[in-house]
Amino acid sequence: MNKERILYYDLIRTIACFLVIVNHTIWMFGAYNKLPMFTWIVSDALFFIAKMAVPLFIMLSGALLLDKEESYKHLAIHKVFKMTFILLVWSLIYATYAKHSILTFGDIFREIKAIIKQPISIHLWYLYMLIGLYIITPFLRKMIKNFTDKDFIIFIIIWILYSTLLPFIGLFKSFEFSKYLAIPFFSGYIGYYIAGFYLDNIEINKNKIILSVIIFFTGLIISTYITFIMSKVKGTTYMGLDNVRMFPIMLMSLSFFLIVKNLGEKIHERLNKEKTKRIIVNISSATFGIYLIHTLLNRMLGNSPLYNIIFSDNINPILGLVIYDILIFLLSYIIISIIRKIPIIKNIA
Template sequence: MKSVIQKPVIKERYLWVDLIRVIATFAVVAIHVNADFICSWNKIPWVDWWVSDIYSAVTHFAVPVFIILSGYLLLDKQEDDWVFFSKRFDKVVIPLVAWSMIYWIVVNNYNVFSVFTIGFVRQFLADTIYYHLYFLYIIIGLYIFTPLLRRILANAKMHDIYYFLILWFLFTPFRQLIGLFGYNFEIPLEATTGYLGYYITGYAIKKTPITDKIIYLSGIMAVTSIIGTIVGSYILSINSGRFESFFISGLSITTVVYSICLFIFLRKVLDHMIVSTAIMKIKNIISNVAVASMGIYLIHPILLLYVSNGLFGAFLLPASFPTPKVLSPIIYVPLVTVLLVVVSLIIVIIMQKIPLIKKIVP
């Protein structure tokens, strides 16, 4: 009797998922590279500010799309609660603690002992150590509720889920929008606010049949939202005399519509593009960047700090910004974004090969 040798089960990777992660990774790095320009209202040439405004509007889908993708992949998954939490602890909590310590040391003039102070503990709990770490706090909050959400969603009808998402839209982005015009309503529906709506939207998209008409409308609404963000940011800024970030915030009405519609559009379009020869030729590169996306997100602000301060010979954007020496954002933003992603990727790949160290770049 011949023995049957079972092949090990290999976790399947969906290329469209990797492509969305790669696109969102480049977008989030571009947001941070572009920040000095978009915040320099009346300090740089108008044409440069408008270029920066466009870049800002186009890229601010990054974090919402990451969250929508998480909901798409996780909320209908059959998994023991403790298995789920142990995996997420390794992927989120350990990196958060480690990188909070690293960035705290950096902002305290590389004083290693500063992490043993009460100041570090307070800033860590308050999520005020470094600007990009807020994403991990959001993810931890969503993960805490994931087992409960899985049970609720498994027994919910689709119209119940849509009802929740309508409430979320009304009491989060729409509420913010009318508040801009001086209209406030204070019905306490905190459960519908925040990034939870994005998370559940990912689940809803997965369970909803997406027709060609929906894809077409999503593309149109995404472009319309970008235009709304560009024009809205300009109008608010010119009225206040300084840059106003309302429309590029993660929960503004234009960001919400743009992020959801873009995800729907990319989900289908990228799935069809995968069959193309060009995409298949760079499949391994796409997968490598996707696997390293969290590490790239965590490490790139340090590299950006060095570039911004002219260290390591990188003087494209000196600390004395704005200055005539600075490249136009139309060149600077994509150039430095690609540079940071590539260098971050190399560093992350090296770190992922080192025992213990690889824990902080999941």
């Protein structure tokens, strides 16, 4: 089995993609004091579980890309330029939907200028970040080639302290570091990228999985409890931890990556049905396209009678959310599967 078809990669892609949809549709999280408290607390927990989506995608990219051998030219054409083209196309698709009419040449020119400044649709920010990671990938490859296990651990620890723990502490303790004390190399999403490569290559055992489960629930409890208490104090939903680089979400993401890695390896050992494997692979291969189109479908369905039926008073909001998100996921999968079969447009999904 080659690296692209390691089962746990496909599981992570699929789970992360579904969590993105949950993150973008969990309206009840912002409805503190408007729902039964138990329902809101469940939505609180689901919100932070959904926050793992982007870190999981980034870590998977690190696992897949950081040990590849490819020229600068190949990377530029097949990663940077291709992703830039996809960003442009989908930005114009969302701009067209927002305008409810075909864009004129003048509109297209204005939208391209706007795209340079910020995403046309908020979820497309991920493509900007991904382009940046692709640009620095060849240099990171050369660096980590010489890393020992100790180097990886120290790098990840410094990143955790600087990029996730200090901002988390800063929410509750008033302090500010000098602007001159900047360590860009240990900020942003690079830590997830390198952590994904490291976690992909370490051996896992029962003790590591038990520890990962403990760490995962620790991060979930911290984020859920703090948000609950702060929301209670403020009388409205507290959004202070709504950042994938916050310490509790980092704990959840790294530990969950290992949990799914272990699960994927065990499933692969026991799964002999090629048909089931093909289904998993087919869904996984469509996840990037699902990510790109799901917001469009969410906007369409959000204005439909079906939305009001799913989220009516007769259906529990959490159950309604699950039904709605599965519906968006399946519709997105069907549309993307069709697009991928059409030669002229298959490369945008």
